[in-house]
Amino acid sequence: KAGVTQTPRYLIKTRGQQVTLSCSPISGHRSVSWYQQTPGQGLQFLFEYFSETQRNKGNFPGRFSGRQFSNSRSEMNVSTLELGDSALYLCASSYRDINHEQYFGPGTRLTVT
Amino acid sequence: KQEVTQIPAALSVPEGENLVLNCSFTDSAIYNLQWFRQDPGKGLTSLLLIQSSQREQTSGRLNASLDKSSGRSTLYIAASQPGDSATYLCAVTALNTGNQFYFGTGTSLTVIP
Numbered sequence: 001k002a003g004v005t006q007t008p009r010y011l012i013k014t015r016g017q018q019v020t021l022s023c024s025p026i027s028g029h030r031s032v033s034w035y036q037q038t039p040g041q042g043l044q045f046l047f048e049y050f051s052e053t054q055r056n057k058g059n060f061p062g063r064f065s066g067r068q069f070s071n072s073r074s075e076m077n078v079s080t081l082e083l084g085d086s087a088l089y090l091c092a093s094s095y096r097d098i099n100h101e102q103y104f105g106p107g108t109r110l111t112v113t
Numbered sequence: 114k115q116e117v118t119q120i121p122a123a124l125s126v127p128e129g130e131n132l133v134l135n136c137s138f139t140d141s142a143i144y145n146l147q148w149f150r151q152d153p154g155k156g157l158t159s160l161l162l163i164q165s166s167q168r169e170q171t172s173g174r175l176n177a178s179l180d181k182s183s184g185r186s187t188l189y190i191a192a193s194q195p196g197d198s199a200t201y202l203c204a205v206t207a208l209n210t211g212n213q214f215y216f217g218t219g220t221s222l223t224v225i226p
Binding site: 055 | 144145147149154155156157158159162164202204206210211212213214215216218219
């Protein structure tokens with residue numbers, strides 16, 4: 001069974017631009033969660049989607065948004081990029097909305113210059 | 114708010130040694146605890162999942178225990194190998210926030226040949 005895939009793997013953007021990242025979960029999984037990982041802050045939760053509904057949201061500004069499609073694929077959008085948005089963005093998928101093993105993708109490395 | 118701590122932050126051991134990594138969390142109202150490893154610049158690989166009703170899980174040379182009442186988990190690695198060198202992260206999910214992980218800051222393990 002194929003794992004979680006994320007595209008693109010690497011991205012370089014300029015301050016003020018916007019970016020869209022994509023996550024395809026394991027087949028049959030309906031939950032997708034997004035995390036930001038930086039050396040200073042570690043892994044921080046962005047949001048979770050289950051069956052196209054946002055179920056939970058972390059403490060990030062409104063520039064960070066996401067959505068989930070009917071095939072469970074999810075996208076994350078960051079508008080008006082700032083230097084501090086440079087990070088590894090990871091998504092995780094799970095079969096259920098609670099209490100089930102979660103699997104992570106390889107991540108998208110975003111660099112903002 | 115759930116806080117997860119991992120001690121030590123870094124560990125260096127000679128090949129063949131058995132070792133223990135520690136994880137503690139402040140709120141015992143968890144669904145489950147999951148241990149991951151992360152290689153530099155890569156995504157997270159799931160190692161073991163312990164449900165809140167379980168006391169331990171084993172996979173090969175790895176054994177994870179959970180003491181929910183005291184807010185502690187340990188990951189035991191037997192007969193360490195250079196390929197075990199990575200950062201090890203523990204994460205818990207809470208009863209009221211679904212699949213959201215609360216991550217520790219990780220233990221960076223180096224196994225010296």
